[in-house]
Amino acid sequence: MATAPFFSLPHSIKHLSDSGALSSVPPHYACRDPDAPSDVDPTLEGQIPTIDLSVLTEGDPARRSEMVRQLGLACEEWGFFVVVNHGVPETVREAMFAAAQGFFDLEEEEKAEHSGKHVMDPIRYGTSFNTKVEDVGYWRDYLKMVVHPAFHSPAKPLGFGEVLGQYAACTRVVGMELLRGIWESLELDEGYMNNALGLDACFQVCTVNLYPPCPQPELATGLPPHSDHGLLTLLRQNGVDGLQVKHGSKWVHVKPPPNSFLVNTGDHMEIVTNGRYKSVLHRAVINGRSTRMSIATVVAPSPDTVVEPVAQLVSSERPAMYRGVRYREYLEHQQGNKLWEKSALDLLRFHCLVINSNKRTNSGCVLSILLQVATLFADHSIVQNIQSFVLVYNSNNQSIHLYILICSMTEQNSKSFTVPSHSHRSSIYFITTFATLLVLVLLQIQVLTSSVSTCSLSWPFFDRALHRDESSIHTELGRARSMLRDSVTFLPLKDLRFAKEPMSGHTWFMSSMNDTFEGDETRHLYFPSEASKGRLLCLSAPDTSDGTKNSYALAWPEALPHDATLFPGLTFVSDTYYDYGNLWHGTSAILPFVSWHQRKECAVPDRWVLFHWGEPRTSMGAWVHNLTRAAIGEVRIEDLRGHGGAGPACFEKAAVFRHNEGAMKKQRRREVYDMMRCRARASCGVARAIMDPKAIRMTLLLRLGSRSFKNESTVIRIFETECAKVDGCVVKVAWGNNMTFCDQVKLMSETDILVSPHGCQLTNLFLMDKNSSVMEFYPKGWQELAGVGQYIYRWMANWAGMQHKGSWRDPHGEECPHTDKLACFLFYKDAQIGHDEIHFAEWAAKVLGEVKEMKSSSGSRHTDVAGSSNPCPCDR
Numbered sequence: 001m002a003t004a005p006f007f008s009l010p011h012s013i014k015h016l017s018d019s020g021a022l023s024s025v026p027p028h029y030a031c032r033d034p035d036a037p038s039d040v041d042p043t044l045e046g047q048i049p050t051i052d053l054s055v056l057t058e059g060d061p062a063r064r065s066e067m068v069r070q071l072g073l074a075c076e077e078w079g080f081f082v083v084v085n086h087g088v089p090e091t092v093r094e095a096m097f098a099a100a101q102g103f104f105d106l107e108e109e110e111k112a113e114h115s116g117k118h119v120m121d122p123i124r125y126g127t128s129f130n131t132k133v134e135d136v137g138y139w140r141d142y143l144k145m146v147v148h149p150a151f152h153s154p155a156k157p158l159g160f161g162e163v164l165g166q167y168a169a170c171t172r173v174v175g176m177e178l179l180r181g182i183w184e185s186l187e188l189d190e191g192y193m194n195n196a197l198g199l200d201a202c203f204q205v206c207t208v209n210l211y212p213p214c215p216q217p218e219l220a221t222g223l224p225p226h227s228d229h230g231l232l233t234l235l236r237q238n239g240v241d242g243l244q245v246k247h248g249s250k251w252v253h254v255k256p257p258p259n260s261f262l263v264n265t266g267d268h269m270e271i272v273t274n275g276r277y278k279s280v281l282h283r284a285v286i287n288g289r290s291t292r293m294s295i296a297t298v299v300a301p302s303p304d305t306v307v308e309p310v311a312q313l314v315s316s317e318r319p320a321m322y323r324g325v326r327y328r329e330y331l332e333h334q335q336g337n338k339l340w341e342k343s344a345l346d347l348l349r350f351h352c353l354v355i356n357s358n359k360r361t362n363s364g365c366v367l368s369i370l371l372q373v374a375t376l377f378a379d380h381s382i383v384q385n386i387q388s389f390v391l392v393y394n395s396n397n398q399s400i401h402l403y404i405l406i407c408s409m410t411e412q413n414s415k416s417f418t419v420p421s422h423s424h425r426s427s428i429y430f431i432t433t434f435a436t437l438l439v440l441v442l443l444q445i446q447v448l449t450s451s452v453s454t455c456s457l458s459w460p461f462f463d464r465a466l467h468r469d470e471s472s473i474h475t476e477l478g479r480a481r482s483m484l485r486d487s488v489t490f491l492p493l494k495d496l497r498f499a500k501e502p503m504s505g506h507t508w509f510m511s512s513m514n515d516t517f518e519g520d521e522t523r524h525l526y527f528p529s530e531a532s533k534g535r536l537l538c539l540s541a542p543d544t545s546d547g548t549k550n551s552y553a554l555a556w557p558e559a560l561p562h563d564a565t566l567f568p569g570l571t572f573v574s575d576t577y578y579d580y581g582n583l584w585h586g587t588s589a590i591l592p593f594v595s596w597h598q599r600k601e602c603a604v605p606d607r608w609v610l611f612h613w614g615e616p617r618t619s620m621g622a623w624v625h626n627l628t629r630a631a632i633g634e635v636r637i638e639d640l641r642g643h644g645g646a647g648p649a650c651f652e653k654a655a656v657f658r659h660n661e662g663a664m665k666k667q668r669r670r671e672v673y674d675m676m677r678c679r680a681r682a683s684c685g686v687a688r689a690i691m692d693p694k695a696i697r698m699t700l701l702l703r704l705g706s707r708s709f710k711n712e713s714t715v716i717r718i719f720e721t722e723c724a725k726v727d728g729c730v731v732k733v734a735w736g737n738n739m740t741f742c743d744q745v746k747l748m749s750e751t752d753i754l755v756s757p758h759g760c761q762l763t764n765l766f767l768m769d770k771n772s773s774v775m776e777f778y779p780k781g782w783q784e785l786a787g788v789g790q791y792i793y794r795w796m797a798n799w800a801g802m803q804h805k806g807s808w809r810d811p812h813g814e815e816c817p818h819t820d821k822l823a824c825f826l827f828y829k830d831a832q833i834g835h836d837e838i839h840f841a842e843w844a845a846k847v848l849g850e851v852k853e854m855k856s857s858s859g860s861r862h863t864d865v866a867g868s869s870n871p872c873p874c875d876r
């Protein structure tokens with residue numbers, strides 16, 4: 001029951017603290033005994049495990065599997081670890097803390113717009129944890145935002161949403177990589193886990209915690225001991241410590257190394273791993289001097305998933321310890337009650353007992369089993385808690401084993417969440433089923449021990465079928481086939497309900513179908529398969545300008561739709577939301593096919609069917625076409641309208657990718673980029689060059705028109721001047737628009753530092769030797785208006801094993817004359833880029849210095865080139 005505090009609660013602790021009039025904490029906040037002996041053990045601090053994420057994502061298999069082992073140990077022994085080398089730029093963290101500070105600095109009325117009425121509101125500003133039910137207050141203000149699967153952000157301060165979006169995306173990537181390692185440490189299949197937990201639509205919430213300085217920090221607390229609800233929580237802080245985690249019976253004060261994430265396991269990790277990896281208790285302490293801010297990002301199962309212990313971690317020795325509950329319900333319960341230790345999780349715990357009665361089968365023993373069972377069933381509370389019972393008859397030694405799994409929950413347990421509990425009727429059901437089973441077992445014993453082996457039952461149906469004449473059977477089969485054929489149902493290929501989210505879940509393209517996960521590959525569809533129940537994919541796509549007019553269906557090979565043409569062999573079906581003309585988007589669309597090709601014994605498709613927004617396309621841009629041909633083999637794009645028959649096209653075998661490479665794992669992407677680089681170089685005959693280890697090759701890959709440098713000759717001179725200062729440095733200048741594919745492949749194979757404006761020509765970056773560097777330039781206005789798409793080359797560099805050395809964003813340039821955001825973005829998109837002589841010179845010198853340093857420590861490094869001793873994957 002809620003207890004009303006005896007003074008009126010402040011709007012926020014910040015408000016209270018900013019007033020400056022406090023010399024002691026109001027009694028409502030005094031929840032600690034200042035004289036209690038310290039429960040913090042400083043000796044444990046140095047033992048907190050550290051996980052190097054870069055080893056998980058790009059380490060060689062041996063290092064990676066050792067890191068996975070360490071991750072497993074960290075989860076098992078601590079439930080807490082520090083993550084370093086996570087790849088999230090410091091600038092992203094800094095921007096996020098600045099934006100969060102900006103929010104808390106708004107006027108109290110502006111923030112109050114988000115003072116949630118309900119604990120499940122997607123944006124919630126408040127103080128303490130849940131003032132409606134607490135009888136003490138915590139010295140903390142917070143802003144909680146659900147950022148995935150749907151993204152929510154306060155509108156103020158300006159730009160908050162962009163920064164949050166970027167922070168959320170980066171932390172989600174880190175969270176997913178860690179989860180991947182965690183599943184691996186338990187030998188759980190990643191695809192299965194992603195599916196079981198609905199991780200594509202994972203629930204992600206970012207909570208910014210603000211702990212202002214407190215006049216009596218020894219009396220109050222920031223957050224009491226608690227565990228978090230999700231799978232993992234990733235925490236960053238503003239440089240002021242205050243997080244403490246429980247290890248054994250002691251607390252550890254955490255002092256994170258710079259640029260690291262503090263990660264703890266949550267309740268749902270404990271549930272799903274059936275208690276192998278327990279959620280860790282932690283708390284936030286406060287101080288008297290400085291404001292502490294932390295950002296906790298929880299990554300959790302999708303809200304509608306019913307999470308329960310995964311079957312692989314449940315056995316007779318370790319029965320399920322928690323009952324399943326829908327994530328949304330758990331969250332609502334946890335957020336709607338007092339925050340205290342593991343009180344929410346405790347409600348889901350089973351206390352289990354396995355009873356095994358091992359008896360020889362003679363009538364006396366059967367009677368004794370019956371008696372035992374009757375005694376058990378006489379107690380209604382036991383019947384209520386019986387999870388399962390199994391009777392096993394062993395015919396070798398003629399014994400019966402009866403296993404009964406009894407799992408109890410407290411009264412409160414069964415009330416708190418809405419799950420069905422057993423009723424009297426179910427006890428009757430149990431008893432009846434049990435009795436029936438027993439009779440069946442006894443019957444079986446009899447059958448086995450007597451020598452009756454024939455069955456005299458007569459089946460009128462078979463009887464009739466056997467005596468029918470053959471021709472009538474054929475007629476009947478023909479009729480059935482024709483009915484099947486008529487029942488093939490064509491659905492719209494493009495479902496506009498999902499038009500806004502073409503990349504997520506089961507999208508608008510064949511929206512009624514679920515993807516399959518296979519290892520770390522991009523999810524995809526394959527026909528015929530178990531999932532399609534042996535049916536083939538048929539497409540009817542005559543309209544090239546409106547995808548909603550095109551359609552698809554599944555049909556059994558024996559009952560293809562009328563007028564259908566069957567295309568033999570393997571077909572690759574691709575749908576992309578951009579186009580096959582653009583280098584970046586085309587590459588992104590073919591990448592999963594390259595991966596699939598490599599995995600499936602280098603299978604080359606007989607044809608490609610390309611869709612863009614659900615509309616058929618009959619060509620790829622020259623660069624994309626060449627890359628595809630180099631990576632997979634000859635590209636024959638089928639024009640569905642010109643295949644001869646007027647009816648639909650059905651494919652003997654078809655692999656469909658419709659999310660670009662979106663869901664592919666990083667390690668896998670790297671392998672695919674490696675393969676594409678290797679094969680592109682081989683197909684262009686780029687010869688292996690023995691490089692002077694001191695040579696540093698800088699390439700300025702420039703653009704004409706939009707996003708070209710305003711003063712190109714000056715920019716070239718700056719880089720030439722800096723290059724001239726470094727021993728062995730040469731500069732090349734090229735323009736992407738007038739080069740063939742092979743010219744570009746060759747140029748990249750001879751580039752150590754790629755200097756280029758943001759734009760599709762940068763897609764070439766993966767063709768450089770691994771570890772090469774990229775410097776990127778943007779016109780004015782991009783940071784604010786371009787959304788996350790502006791980071792694609794940063795991501796690509798990371799996926800392909802390159803080093804992105806940062807970006808320069810032109811602060812000057814023509815002002816946008818429009819008021820509309822989109823119109824302004826389009827205005828800046830085509831703008832030219834200025835320059836900053838001093839900055840460019842210093843930046844170039846720094847990158848040149850780093851590359852020189854790296855080269856001198858690693859020597860010559862031309863690898864994976866045609867003619868080298870390492871053939872490319874799928875070389876024949």
Ligand SMILES: O=C(O)CCC(=O)C(=O)O
Nearest residue numbers: 207209242243284294296
């Ligand atoms: O601020 C901290 O260090 C802890 C925050 C926390 O535990 C939470 O937000 O759940």
Ligand SMILES: [Fe+2]
Nearest residue numbers: 226227228282
């Ligand atoms: Fe927490």
